Amino acid sequence: MRAEGAGPEDTGGAGSTLLPEAGEAGRTAPHAGGEPILEVRGLVKHYPLTRGILFKKQIGAVKAVDGVDFDLAAGETLGIVGESGCGKSTVARMLVHLEPPTGGVIRYKGEDVTKLSGRALKAVRRNIQMVFQDPYTSLNPRMTVGDIIGEPYEIHPEVAPKGSRRQKVQDLLDVVGLNPEYINRYPHQFSGGQRQRIGIARGLALNPEIIVADEPVSALDVSVQAQVVNLLDRLQTEFDLSFLFIAHDLSIVRHISDRVGVMYLGRIVEIGTDEEIYDHPTHPYTQALLSAVPVPDPTAREHRERIILHGDVPSPANIPSGCRFRTRCWKAQERCELEVPLLAVPAVFREADTPARHDSACHFAEEKQVVPQEDLREQPGARRPPALREEDGGPGGPEPGATGGPGDKQG
Amino acid sequence: MLLEVRDLHVEFHTRDGVAKAVNGVNYSVAEGETLAVLGESGSGKSVTAQAVMGILDTPPGRISGGEILFQGHDLLKLKPEQRRRIRGQEMAMIFQDALSSLNPVLSVGEQLGEMFVVHRGMSRGDAKAKAIELMDRVRIPAARERVGNFPHQFSGGMRQRIMIAMALALEPDLIIADEPTTALDVTVQAQVMELLAELQRELNMGLILITHDLGVVADVADRIAVMYAGRIVETAPVHEIYEAPAHPYTKGLLRSIPRLDQKGQELYAIKGLPPNLLHIPPGCAFHPRCPMAQAVCRTDVPPLHTVDEERRSACHFWKETLDAR
Numbered sequence: 001m002r003a004e005g006a007g008p009e010d011t012g013g014a015g016s017t018l019l020p021e022a023g024e025a026g027r028t029a030p031h032a033g034g035e036p037i038l039e040v041r042g043l044v045k046h047y048p049l050t051r052g053i054l055f056k057k058q059i060g061a062v063k064a065v066d067g068v069d070f071d072l073a074a075g076e077t078l079g080i081v082g083e084s085g086c087g088k089s090t091v092a093r094m095l096v097h098l099e100p101p102t103g104g105v106i107r108y109k110g111e112d113v114t115k116l117s118g119r120a121l122k123a124v125r126r127n128i129q130m131v132f133q134d135p136y137t138s139l140n141p142r143m144t145v146g147d148i149i150g151e152p153y154e155i156h157p158e159v160a161p162k163g164s165r166r167q168k169v170q171d172l173l174d175v176v177g178l179n180p181e182y183i184n185r186y187p188h189q190f191s192g193g194q195r196q197r198i199g200i201a202r203g204l205a206l207n208p209e210i211i212v213a214d215e216p217v218s219a220l221d222v223s224v225q226a227q228v229v230n231l232l233d234r235l236q237t238e239f240d241l242s243f244l245f246i247a248h249d250l251s252i253v254r255h256i257s258d259r260v261g262v263m264y265l266g267r268i269v270e271i272g273t274d275e276e277i278y279d280h281p282t283h284p285y286t287q288a289l290l291s292a293v294p295v296p297d298p299t300a301r302e303h304r305e306r307i308i309l310h311g312d313v314p315s316p317a318n319i320p321s322g323c324r325f326r327t328r329c330w331k332a333q334e335r336c337e338l339e340v341p342l343l344a345v346p347a348v349f350r351e352a353d354t355p356a357r358h359d360s361a362c363h364f365a366e367e368k369q370v371v372p373q374e375d376l377r378e379q380p381g382a383r384r385p386p387a388l389r390e391e392d393g394g395p396g397g398p399e400p401g402a403t404g405g406p407g408d409k410q411g
Numbered sequence: 412m413l414l415e416v417r418d419l420h421v422e423f424h425t426r427d428g429v430a431k432a433v434n435g436v437n438y439s440v441a442e443g444e445t446l447a448v449l450g451e452s453g454s455g456k457s458v459t460a461q462a463v464m465g466i467l468d469t470p471p472g473r474i475s476g477g478e479i480l481f482q483g484h485d486l487l488k489l490k491p492e493q494r495r496r497i498r499g500q501e502m503a504m505i506f507q508d509a510l511s512s513l514n515p516v517l518s519v520g521e522q523l524g525e526m527f528v529v530h531r532g533m534s535r536g537d538a539k540a541k542a543i544e545l546m547d548r549v550r551i552p553a554a555r556e557r558v559g560n561f562p563h564q565f566s567g568g569m570r571q572r573i574m575i576a577m578a579l580a581l582e583p584d585l586i587i588a589d590e591p592t593t594a595l596d597v598t599v600q601a602q603v604m605e606l607l608a609e610l611q612r613e614l615n616m617g618l619i620l621i622t623h624d625l626g627v628v629a630d631v632a633d634r635i636a637v638m639y640a641g642r643i644v645e646t647a648p649v650h651e652i653y654e655a656p657a658h659p660y661t662k663g664l665l666r667s668i669p670r671l672d673q674k675g676q677e678l679y680a681i682k683g684l685p686p687n688l689l690h691i692p693p694g695c696a697f698h699p700r701c702p703m704a705q706a707v708c709r710t711d712v713p714p715l716h717t718v719d720e721e722r723r724s725a726c727h728f729w730k731e732t733l734d735a736r
Contacts (some may be wrong), residue, residue: 042555074436191684221451222623226667226680233677248596251626255669255678274674292601294626298649301630309598311552312566370561371672 035109036071037242038095038210039130043068043104045090049317062317064090066266067104068212069343072210077243079257079274081289083249085313087266088246092214095244096130097121110211126156129208133215135195139187145198148153149173150204161208172201175238177231193224197231204239212244217252229256249291254278262286265324266316268343272358280355282365283348285325291370300372307370323363331364339363412480413617414463414502414585416437419477421458421641423688424470430688432458434641435477437715440585442619445608447620447632447649449664451685455641456621460587463619465494481585498528503578505607507590508674510572513562519546519573520558526580545576549606566569572606579610585617592627604631611677629653634721637661640686640696643715647722657724657733659701695727703728 066086072078084090093099097113105112113124126290132138139148149169153160160168170180176197187195196216203211216232217225229252236243247253253260254274261271262285270283281287288307289363295304309328314320323341326332346365349357354366421433423648433455435705442444446591450456461467463479464488479486481502486494506512514522523545524538524703533541539558546554551565551570562570578586591607592600608631611618622628628635629649636646637660645658656662666679686692692699698708715723726732 083598086644161545193684204474222625222664223451223667224680224684226678227682229669230678230680250597251671254674278671290599290671292597293425294600294604294624294628294630295671296625296629296653296665296668298629298632298653306601306605308601310602311598312568313596 006009024216037074037109038072038244039105039110040071040095040106041069041105041107042093043053043091043094043106045094045099046102060317063266063319064316065094065101066316068263068266068268069362070261070268070271071181071363072242072244074209074242075236075240076259077245077257079253079260080244080246080263080268081248081253081260082263083248083289083313085316086263087263087316088263089214090265090314092130092212092244092246095210095212096128096389097125097182102310122156126159126206127208128210128212129203129206131196131203131211131213131216133315134219135199136194136219138199139195141187144184144186145169145173145178145190147196148202149205154204156206168205172204175235176201177227191224191290192220193228196220196228197337200228200231200235204235207239210244212246214246215220216245218247225252234254250278252291262289265313265319267324267361269325270358270360271343271364273355276355276358278371279369280367281356281370282349282356282358282360282367283325283362284329284331284359287368287370294387295372297372303372305370323361324361331362333364335363339374347409394407412439412484413442413444414619415478415480415503416459416463417478417480419459419462419479421455421462421472423472429570431615431686431691432472432641433462434691436641436643438495438636438637438643438646440619442584442617443612443615445582445611445618445620445631445633447622447628447635448638449622449625449628449635450638451623453640453685453688454638456638457589460504460619460621463467464502464587465498468506468672471652481601484623499583500581501583502582502587503575503583503617505571505578505586505588505591507593509567509574509594510562512574513570515562518559518561519565520560523573523577523580526577530581541580545580548579548610549573551576551578567595567597568603571595571599571603575603575607575610579614582614583616585619586611587621589621590621590623593622593624600627607631626662631712637664640691641688642696642725643723644697644725645723646715647718652720655733657718657722657729658726658733659703659728660697663700663702664730695725703731 040314043065044067045065046063048058049060049062049066051059068091070078080088080091090099094101101114106114108124116124146169149172150165153165170183173180173183178197182193217228220228232375233256235241245253245256257274259273260277261268264285270277270281270286277286278290281290288309291305291307311328314327322338323336341361341363343361345357345360346360346362348365415440416436419433419436423430423432436459438446448456462474465596474487489715517653520539520542523542524535527533527541528535543558544553546558551557551569551572592603594657604627620632632649633644634648635652636643636706639660647659652661653665656665663681667677667681681700686696690736695708698704701708713725713727715725716729718724718729
């Protein structure tokens with residue numbers, strides 16, 4: 001939960017209650033325009049730690065998600081990045097109702113869905129679908145592709161009457177770039193990339209408005225990753241989807257997202273547009289995270305400043321007091337131990353008209369450029385791969401749909 | 412040359428037929444040099460390394476041809492006990508998954524000390540002192556207190572440090588690191604790679620870094636060998652390959668990864684799928700996915716052409732690939 005107030009009943013944007021003047025800055029208001037389709041406020045998930053068998057006693061809690069706020073606008077892609085254990089997947093699971101939250105609200109089109117049940121809940125779940133990480137374990141090996149993709153219609157028969165289902169499934173296969181004739185094949189007859197396409201088709205089956213994708217490409221080979229990323233991009237435009245894209249790979253998140261939130265130990269520490277986060281990060285954790293990502297350019301070796309964090313992420317069962325990042329932070333002072341920094345525009349940037357003016361939960365926020373800038377590497381002597389410059393990756397590049405099309409099944 | 416692999420062939424006999432995992436690989440590593448072997452899953456990069464280390468499962472695997480020269484001696488002609496002496500002492504390996512590579516029922520101190528007891532004939536007391544020294548060296552905090560801990564009591568990054576300590580214990584001349592940081596988070600990955608590079612410089616070891624991550628390669632490698640379907644398709648010094656790849660596959664890979672410093676439009680995607688090793692396409696194995704493929708690519712296996720003194724490319728059209736930037 002937020003340290004001061006800002007409880008679930010607080011309807012305003014997180015920032016507006018804390019700093020009135022930041023309200024109209026519209027920082028919590030999404031950039032992609034339009035009303036937020038999904039509002040998350042003070043979302044919490046604690047897993048109790050118990051001792052004893054017969055007389056269970058709670059001795060603590062694993063605070064997997066510990067007060068997360070964000071908005072998702074219609075048609076927008078919000079990326080959530082963070083290291084393993086930061087709670088990003090738990091957030092995803094709560095959004096699709098696979099996990100009940102311990103506290104907080106998830107508002108879908110203004111309605112709190114955490115309290116819903118029965119028919120009302122079913123209607124909401126239809127509109128928020130998920131794509132899972134591992135295409136090898138998230139598809140039932142005993143079901144045909146047609147049954148896997150068509151199964152959502154069993155639960156929501158109003159979407160597709162019985163007679164039209166087969167056609168619908170074949171259309172979906174076509175949309176994700178698989179041969180519609182493969183409808184009777186089993187998951188093992190497909191490669192990893194093709195299986196992920198099947199998972200995506202299943203996510204699309206009910207015409208949802210929101211897709212929550214949890215590490216959708218991290219299990220795939222490099223050359224196949226690009227195909228699936230392009231597919232997701234295309235589907236978003238085609239079906240006017242809102243995406244919550246969860247990943248640990250910062251490069252892919254930048255590529256696909258309009259806005260990015262950085263999570264650390266169950267909280268968002270910094271959130272903003274992709275330019276704000278990648279080119280003007282103000283939170284030390286974001287800076288360290290970005291500087292640690294290897295850039296595929298050997299000339300960057302000499303230019304880059306590396307921030308190497310010491311130690312490991314603390315256990316979510318034993319979160320440090322004050323700022324939870326302070327145990328690994330090179331800027332930490334006494335204040336960080338005593339006072340929880342709130343996710344808001346830092347005071348130093350509140351008046352300034354710079355991209356550094358975005359939410360960052362740090363007492364000592366300052367801008368620092370850590371991603372090598374293009375112009376830096378244009379300097380004489382600095383070389384960069386020309387292969388990446390010329391851009392026929394656009395319409396000239398192979399259609400993602402064409403790739404799996406031949407669907408040359410492996411094995 | 413510290414290590415030279417010449418025309419290595421490895422195949423696996425499976426129920427469905429013979430899978431040709433490695434089909435004539437040549438590479439070499441000098442002292443103090445870092446060679447990155449880059450490839451996707453199934454490209455044969457790990458199998459080659461296992462053959463070099465002598466830890467290939469045979470059967471089903473079989474080395475069907477070639478030589479592995481280590482300091483001038485062909486390892487494939489050695490007796491098993493001679494190889495065992497080289498392993499650990501002269502060359503060592505770091506695996507991807509530290510948790511499953513370490514013994515869960517022995518303390519890390521015992522596992523580290525074992526190296527000295529077996530290879531150097533030390534007493535257990537001396538070996539324990541050595542273990543603490545090694546843990547200090549890979550910067551595990553409070554090594555003296557933690558030497559009796561078991562692998563599960565360490566975090567992922569710390570476990571990978573223990574793997575590194577174990578590989579370095581006997582100060583080998585060659586280290587093979589198979590995806591050493593793939594299972595780690597980026598901030599921890601940076602710590603571990605930095606440590607590995609530093610120790611390598613200090614001990615002037617040859618390092619073979621096996622990875623699929625083009626970013627990690629750009630960070631640490633001196634030279635790169637790109638593998639596809641059990642062959643090396645391109646080798647070059649690291650700067651040259653990123654600047655101007657001479658093989659369409661390398662070029663495709665470089666263009667298909669999203670970049671931290673660029674908000675891309677649509678990504679370039681290599682079409683199709685990596686080949687099935689049971690049925691490697693005839694001619695150039697990459698031809699079904701290659702935008703430059705011609706008739707000759709379907710029939711003739713391209714030899715490793717000399718691009719310049721340090722560069723080789725297995726493409727009939729390497730000149731065109733280089734020119735068509």
